[in-house]
Amino acid sequence: MRKRFWIINLAAVFLFSSVLVGCVEKKTATGGKTLVYGRGADSKLLDPIQVTDGESFKPIDQIFDKLVEYDKESTEVVPGLAESWETSADGLTWTFKLRKNVQFHDGTPFNAEAVVYNFERWMDPNHPEHKGGEFPYYGYMFGGFKGDDGHVIESVTALDEYTVQFKLKKPLGPFLSNLAMSPFGIASPAAVKKDPVKFAQNPVGTGPFKFESWKKNDSVVLVKNENFWKKGQPKLDRIIFKSIPDNAARYSALKSGGIDMMDGLNPNDAHLIRQDSQFRLYEQPGMNVGYLAFHTGKKPLDNVKVRQAINHAVNKEAIIKNFYAGQAIPAVNPIPPMMWGYNDQVQDYPFDLNKAKQLLEEAGYPDGFEIEFYAMTEPRPYMPNGKKIAEFIQADLAKIGIRAKIVTYDWQTYLDLTGKGEHEMALMGWNGDNGDPDNFLYVLLDKDNTRMPDAGNIAFYKSDQVHELLIRAQGLTSQEERSKLYLEAQKLIKNDAPWVPIAHATDTYAARKDITGFVPHPTTQLIMENLDVKE
Missing domain, CATH: 3.40.190.10 (Periplasmic binding protein-like II)
Structure with a gap:
């Protein structure tokens, strides 16, 4: 040996x-x-519209440009491929003036028709090049796809060679911020048309770097x-x-x-x-959150008292001390305290194993139960050692009678399985894309985003009350009015406990x-x- x-x-x-x-x-x-x-x-793939993982976006962000970008130090929106824009008083029409003399890496010209092509490819499941993946982020950020009741974009039109106009069915507060997100990098129509599936291994954009090879x-x-x-x-x-x-x-x-x-x-x-x-x-x-998601559609996690019990059994302070070396703060809400709309009046579930046992008994599980516990193996900014954190939580769950079996997969399989709802409970996390609470609360916890096989809401949490608040917030342009709705949504989410929010990491x-x-x-x-x- x-x-x-x-x-x-x-x-x-x-x-x-x-x-x-x-x-x-x-x-x-x-x-x-x-x-x-x-x-x-x-990376999983290199076609920006087909992925949700940060490792894919690292090279993608060098290959592709968006219509608008974030300032280099904040989430303030600044010009990108669009030099300027204006919106109508009712918030339903957005008109973008595009840069001239920009070329894709394959030498084809960037223009308004290229923008129209990309959005039509993304939004229309019947488009001939809507292939190679589920295009999840488009659905997350724009209320579904063409033909869906919640889909917010009515049309995208080239007014002339360098002017493109978006017509919305209703105002969308984070519309401009959404356009600056990594998934909405503008691809070469000519390259996509050659092979929309293989494009994800041979990406062509207008960005500062060109794709050469991938091993x-x-x-x-x-x-x-x-x-x-x-x-x-x-x-x-x-x-x-x-x-x-x-x-x-x-x-x-x-x-x-x-x-x-x-x-x-x-x-x-x-x-x-x-x-x-x-x-x-x-x-x-970190504009992020690491969390433990419960599949609320599966027993016994469909019982709110079971979910609250597990919240009481997770020692966040000890997890941060042991696995984050103090470079994180305990998470109370799904969004980090640095973000506008954060509800600092929401009280967390204190670490209390006796209270956890009491709630399990009230839920009808005095002797606990067995459950599968998915744990990521690859380190993420919000979860530096998923396996060890899972083992730490597992030990405390055992003290209240919950016998958790830890299951691990490689990162891509992990994303695929959780997106399909194969798990019972799973560690996961999120890095904010655009500085808007909608990007956390709607993407991760709205019933619209339980669509499989790429559910953003892997808790499969379906609250009509929360949905109504989040959709109303999307339709407003006043940050103050939107904040009021997000404050209320966070209270409801905390009580329903679809997650254990664990940490916001540096x-x-x-x-x-x-x-x-x-x-x-x-x-x-x-x-x-x-x-x-x-x-």
Whole structure:
């Protein structure tokens, strides 16, 4: 056994060394300025409209532009492919003036017809290129698809070559913010038409970097777009997104020079980086939430007292101390306190195992029950070690008679199964996309988003009262009036307990000191066009 252990470890060292040497070879052999970015998992697909996971959006955000963008340090909306816009007094008509002389990476022109094509492809399930996935984010943000009762976009029309107009069926408060989200990157119509399914492996946009290659579960390579419409950008010639699932291994690769920059630091490693003069630590208060979702359509989790009992049995303070090294705050509501519309009057369920037992008895489960507990294995910003956190929760659940069996899958399978509702309860999390409460509350907890196979609401929580509040809030443009409705929705959600909100984590990144131009964004969008490496 000892000999076999030594051989396995020698092989692991050789493999890890090969990974680092491979990175270094790529950096030196290709010429120009290359940055190797270490991340925790591979992308699922590279067609922005077909994915919801952050790992897919990291390279996607470099390949594609949106009509509008977020300011580099906030969720304020600024011009993107659209230079300017105006809206009618009733909020139903939005007119965008587009940039001229912008080309897709395949050389075809960007214009109003390209915008119309993308939106028609996304919204219409009968469109010939509405293929390759479920286009989940479109449904989340625009009330479903063409033909659905809640679908908010009536039409998208090219008024001339560089003017596009949206007609809405009703006002949508977060409409402009939604357009700046990563899923709504504008794709080359010519490239999509060639093969709408394979486009997700060969993406073509107008962004600062062009797709070059993708080695699954290893690396995505992007190269500089010499014709990018922002003059003087990008600064880098090449970006390599390197998948290194283990946080500690990724940190070692950074320290040894195998990668130049990384996310997903173990909290203790973040403290070490802070003290190392060769590197720089970037910290961003997280517009995120890590949570435990209950499938409210399955027994015994259809009983609100069972869900409340489990809320009382989760020790958030201890979880943050043990697994976040203090770089998080306990979550009370689904949205973080930094966000407008947050209800600071809502009281959390205190950690109280006796109260949890009492509620289980009242629910008819005095001896507890058995249940499957999905736990993610890949680290996420909002969940640095899902398996260990699940084990910690499992131990406290056992004290109240709940015998939880932990089940794990790779990240893509995990997303697929939870989106289809295969789980009973599952750890999950969310990084906010646009700074609007709608992006948390409607996407994650409205009954509209229980559509399978890509349910955003994996609690399958269906409250008519909450739905009415959220839909009313969408139809208003006054932030003050919308906030009142979100305050009320959070009270109802807390009482119904479809989740245990666990933590809002601080997002951390580390990079070599000679890398400049990086600003972490509240949405976790990676903005890399300004990054530079000293030669």
